[in-house]
Amino acid sequence: MSRLLAIDTSSSWCSVALSTGSEQPLFRHEKLSSAASQHLLPWIDALLQEAKLELQDLDAIAVNIGPGAFTGVRLGLAVTQGLALSANLPVIPVMSLDAIAAQFHQGRLSNHQATNLVVAIDARMDEVYWAQYQLQLNAQAERISDAHLSAPELVELSEADIVIGSAILEYGDRLLTPDTIIKQDQIGAHALGVLICAQAMWDQGMQIPVAQLEPLYVRNKVAFTTEERLHHGLLK
Template identity: 55%
Template structure:
């Protein structure tokens, strides 16, 4: 079995997972404020020690590249750049929404729903939402349909969608559901699921099987929003004032 270390610090959680032979992954996952930089590398060492392997024994390192919190994304990418360079390992870059999708399709509620098409919608701050459309493939893994979008909550496209998940549900409520042709039942909504290293690991394992690992020197964050600050005039225009 392939040994992959997965890291994500793109959200309010610091998350690390390590795949092991014929055993569940070892995981550290904790909500933090500004402490991810203090936890990340010690956790990596803890997981390697628990598995009785060295960094160089890994096949690859996976990392959540965003979109997400600017500082958190850069922390995770920089850490993996250092680790992979030191151990001469390839990397597996995973988009945060793809990671969430990989977790969602394994949840009992999603499986019971029989959904085949779904949207992951995440609060992007500044009254906007990161979102993407997915379909369940023949291998029961999610396949993203097109790019990750950044729009107002009302701009999320929910026609012909069987399931909706992500933090934008709790944040925006009816504004997010505006484009749905009919109300979603509670059984087809998951507002609590978020990004974690387990989702990054699930995506990374699929990528590895397809030979999609890459050189660490090609690794960089995924930025959907090009501008993170607005002028007073731009804010007024955005809110119709």
Template identity: 35%
Template sequence: MPTLLALDASSSACSAALLIHEEGREAQVLARFALTPREHTRRLMPMIDELLAEAGIEIQRLDALAYGRGPGSFTGLRIAAGVAQGLAFGADKPLLGISTLEALALAAHRRYHLRYVMPALDARMGELYVAAYRCHDGRLETLAEEAVLPPDRLTLPKGHEEADWVGVGSGWASWDSLPTQVQAGISQHLSDLAPAAEDMVLLAARQFAAGEGREAHLVQPVYLRDKVAWQKSR
């Protein structure tokens, strides 16, 4: 298990998490999370400093860094990308970009043991960022790829319409604008769940183990604005 730092500023929440692994001891996650709209720049670095100080390690001891690469707030994504790339470049460590929608799905699975999860974030301009996952034993299978679309164009993943779907994330505040078929297929929706670095650091550990860490300048935010179709995963 690697030692990883993850950070996120993709929504109104600001968060950081540190995955620590020492030989002979169980891996531990230290985390900070706060709802701080428009204060990400001021809050993010102190969170990171607090975590490193609490763990008693320097950034050079990390195996890699990760950040919420989107989709999400344009400003927040740029803030997180700038901080993560700067730290990774300065420490000469690989960087991983973590999907905010995957992080939401993992959070719902870890906290509520949900199996079929459809995360949705408010994309502004009358649109949603959406995806769909099947979750099992802490792992995610993509059933519908990330996309941006108006609420009235949302559909359940083809071939999985009868599953017990749960919606999570701020996008589900648009419930009244969703098609009746989607409303009928969603057993519940949790619109107050936000992406968090605590879940991203676990996803990052798996990606790092799979050799997906990259040089800092190669990891870019994902905005999705050029993708307008709700696509079935191939």
């Protein structure tokens, strides 16, 4: 197995994982919000020291490119760019929804007979980021739709067996889920999910030069106008 560093700061959680090539990955994962910028680099240094590795010993650096919190996604990309440039390493861009699906699939599928998964996370501004996945034993969770941005009521759940993600906690009463759907609201962005996706992408030669690394913006508009804020009840 390759030596990969995975970074995820796409949410209020700061998350770093390191695959050493043979043993179980090393990782740190804490809810830090804006304090993530103060801890990310020290955590990376600590994991490398624990693994007795230098940055140059790695094969690639993987990072969650979004969708997610704008500032958090930019932080993860900026740190990845700096590290990759300094060590002349390729990078592996991982979409947040794919990472969440991969982590759930690896850790929870044995407890369920589900085959159709929807990952839905809070996008703020009264909207949800979501995508559909096919689950199969002994295989990666396969995304079968684009990443979407919509109102909670418009998330397509007609074929879903399981819905996971932070949107359930925020918009549960507006997600039109049948009673038979299993819902998991505590599964969110995590560097271990990024690492799972990154390993599969590395095996397929999907790493890219750091100069090509870009965030994934599903939403083009990141703020309401005053009129729109009044309309949505955000101003009084």
